[in-house]
Amino acid sequence: MKTQDLKDLKKRYLIWFYKVTKEALDRIERKFTQVQIDRFISAELKKQDKNRQLGKYIAEFDAYLANKEQEGFNLKFNGKELKPEYAFLSFKLKAIEKAVTREFGKKVLVELKSLYEEEMTQRILKSTEHK
Numbered sequence: 115m116k117t118q119d120l121k122d123l124k125k126r127y128l129i130w131f132y133k134v135t136k137e138a139l140d141r142i143e144r145k146f147t148q149v150q151i152d153r154f155i156s157a158e159l160k161k162q163d164k165n166r167q168l169g170k171y172i173a174e175f176d177a178y179l180a181n182k183e184q185e186g187f188n189l190k191f192n193g194k195e196l197k198p199e200y201a202f203l204s205f206k207l208k209a210i211e212k213a214v215t216r217e218f219g220k221k222v223l224v225e226l227k228s229l230y231e232e233e234m235t236q237r238i239l240k241s242t243e244h245k
Contacts, residue, residue, distance in 0.1 A: 125222075128214050132226055133233075135210055139203045140234075145186025152179045
């Protein structure tokens with residue numbers, strides 16, 4: 115096999131490994147980022163509902179928010195300690211990023227992160243799921 119072919123194989127593997135690891139970590143972390151945004155939205159809804167006509171819907175949203183927050187906490191923590199599975203994913207992602215940098219340089223890592231974000235954004239925009 116040619117040197118360039120081997121390099122391409124390594125790059126594709128690191129791209130795949132980064133993607134699956136980052137997705138697994140994001141499934142946990144997004145709960146926390148969403149909760150921050152949801153709290154803001156809940157507060158805004160309460161401010162706008164001056165006539166108290168939306169109480170039922172706001173309460174449902176707040177229950178959804180609380181449930182999401184608890185799910186995130188349960189995925190990430192055992193009591194006050196990080197779950198070993200979460201710590202492993204976090205360390206693995208850092209190691210993969212170092213491997214990308216070692217093999218291909220910082221520029222390729224920046225490109226990889228950008229491609230990942232583009233892909234995730236496109237998935238959201240193409241999604242037909244409605245909640």
